[in-house]
Amino acid sequence: MSKVPKEPPAGEITPEALYLRRRELLKNAALFAGTASAIGGGLVWLTGGAARRAGGEAAPGGEAAPLASAPAELAAPPAGAGGRGAFVTDEARTPYEDVISYNNFYELGLSKSEPAANAGRLRLRPWTVACEGEIKKPAVIDLDTLLAWFPLEERVYRMRCVEAWSMVIPWLGFPLAALLKRLEPTSRARYVQFTTLLDPKQLPGQRSDVLDWPYVEGLRIDEAMHPLTMLAVGLYGKTLLGQNGAPIRLVVPWKYGFKGCKSIVNIKLTEQQPKTSWSQAAPDEYGFYANVNPAVDHPRWSQATERRIGELRRRPTLPFNGYAEEVAGLYSGMDLRESF
Numbered sequence: 142m143s144k145v146p147k148e149p150p151a152g153e154i155t156p157e158a159l160y161l162r163r164r165e166l167l168k169n170a171a172l173f174a175g176t177a178s179a180i181g182g183g184l185v186w187l188t189g190g191a192a193r194r195a196g197g198e199a200a201p202g203g204e205a206a207p208l209a210s211a212p213a214e215l216a217a218p219p220a221g222a223g224g225r226g227a228f229v230t231d232e233a234r235t236p237y238e239d240v241i242s243y244n245n246f247y248e249l250g251l252s253k254s255e256p257a258a259n260a261g262r263l264r265l266r267p268w269t270v271a272c273e274g275e276i277k278k279p280a281v282i283d284l285d286t287l288l289a290w291f292p293l294e295e296r297v298y299r300m301r302c303v304e305a306w307s308m309v310i311p312w313l314g315f316p317l318a319a320l321l322k323r324l325e326p327t328s329r330a331r332y333v334q335f336t337t338l339l340d341p342k343q344l345p346g347q348r349s350d351v352l353d354w355p356y357v358e359g360l361r362i363d364e365a366m367h368p369l370t371m372l373a374v375g376l377y378g379k380t381l382l383g384q385n386g387a388p389i390r391l392v393v394p395w396k397y398g399f400k401g402c403k404s405i406v407n408i409k410l411t412e413q414q415p416k417t418s419w420s421q422a423a424p425d426e427y428g429f430y431a432n433v434n435p436a437v438d439h440p441r442w443s444q445a446t447e448r449r450i451g452e453l454r455r456r457p458t459l460p461f462n463g464y465a466e467e468v469a470g471l472y473s474g475m476d477l478r479e480s481f
Contacts, residue, residue, distance in 0.1 A: 205241075205379035227369060227467050229297045235308035237377045239450050244384040245302065246403055247351060248337060248344035255346075260383030262343050263404065268388050274409040275330035278323070284388055288374065290323070291315035295378075296371060298394035300401075301433045301462045307447045312392055313375035318366045326362065326410050333365040334358070334415035335391055335402035344404075352418050358402040359415035359429065360393065363471055369394055369464060372405075395464040397431045428481035432472070433462035437481050 242257050249256035249263070268284040297311045321333070339355035341347040347354045364370060373392045374381055381387035386403025393400050399419055409415075419427035426440055435445045435458035446455040461468050472480075 205375075205382050207379055227464065228294075230299055230309060230463070232299065232309050233451075234297065234311055235450050240308060240310055240376060241382050241384060243450060245304075245398065246346075246384055246386065247349075248346045248354075248356065248404070249384060250346050251349070251351070256384035257382070259345055260387075262345065263338075263383040263387065264343060265383070265388045268406075270389065270405055271407045272320075272324050272409075273407070274334075274411050275327040276321075276410050277325035277327060280324070284374075287315075287320070287372075287389070291319050293374070294371075296392075298369075298392065299459075299462050300392075300394065300398055301447060301458065303397040303399055303427070303431070303439065303444075305439075305442055305444060305447050305458075307449050309449075310376055311378075312371065312373040313378065314371045314373035314389075314392065316368060317370045317372050317391070318368065320372065320408075321362075321366060321410075324410075329412045330362055330410040332411045332414050333360050333362055334407075334409040334411055335360075335405050336407035336409070337402055338404045338406045352422055356402060356418045357415060358391065358400055358417050359411075360400075361471075362410070364393065364468075367468060367471070369467055395433060395461040395468045397433060399427065400431050430472075430477070430480055432477060432481075433458065434460060434477055434481065436460075437478055 243253050244256040245253070246256040249259040266284075269281050270284065270287065271281045273279045293313050293315060295311055295313055297309065299307060300310050301307045317333075335358045337356040338344065339347065360370070371392045373386070373390050374388060376385060381390065383404075386401065389405050390403040391401045391405065414429060417429060420429050433444075438444050444458055447458045448455050459465070
């Protein structure tokens with residue numbers, strides 16, 4: 142009878158370079174909301190040069206506000222997406238308080254509790270996303286314009302962290318494909334690169350040298366265009382808080398959580414594979430694809446099982462985090478042990 146592996150201790154499930162630099166956990170920290178009232182905005186076409194960073198006034202503290210445009214029912218899934226079941230799992234949802242208090246967002250702190258404690262520093266309005274590269278319509282788009290363009294959908298996805306813990310989260314957002322189609326990728330667009338805000342005043346974790354800031358992630362364009370891939374602006378029917386990647390973040394449910402770039406300010410379509418933050422920092426541990434694969438262990442722990450937050454027992458990790466039927470075809474003919 143095979144022995145069920147024990148949960149790795151904290152010093153093993155966090156990458157060593159970060160664990161050794163971890164600051165003392167903040168005590169009695171208040172949770173800050175990452176919401177602000179919407180302001181006027183619009184679309185600014187780029188004529189060349191680098192896109193400007195987001196900035197603005199600090200968001201008020203308090204609880205996350207309900208998203209007025211959140212639908213009561215999930216919108217009909219796109220054709221070929223595997224049906225409603227691909228968008229809503231029947232597994233128990235992770236409690237909201239756990240989702241907003243147990244976070245990996247190193248820009249806001251290196252422990253699980255620091256992102257929530259520091260999230261009030263992040264100013265969420267005004268916020269723009271620069272879209273550039275191999276597209277016919279480069280633009281700097283105000284967040285409120287994005288929200289006006291695309292109706293929000295609720296999707297209840299499994300989320301699997303590379304550290305071998307997991308959650309089930311009801312996200313609110315829209316398909317990334319909808320935005321990319323509007324930008325009109327050129328024939329040279331093969332990858333999509335995402336970049337997080339760079340501002341150590343708002344994101345104090347960027348004062349450390351644990352990663353080469355700003356945080357950069359990327360997808361192949363067919364992954365980015367897949368119906369399951371979304372840009373999220375809320376969860377549990379409320380606006381995202383800073384610790385969860387407010388005001389807009391990437392969600393790719395069949396990949397490890399570190400692929401989900403948070404607080405996005407730049408989306409760039411490229412011909413060459415982007416150099417992403419974790420695969421640059423530790424290429425033997427964090428690959429570009431980062432598909433959930435129980436057969437490929439992390440060098441310091443097994444990926445065969447996971448700990449669902451709120452549960453005592455470990456559970457088997459599912460290939461592609463349970464989305465194999467929908468996405469395995471994207472990797473036909475690839476050796477997923479080599480291209481991990």
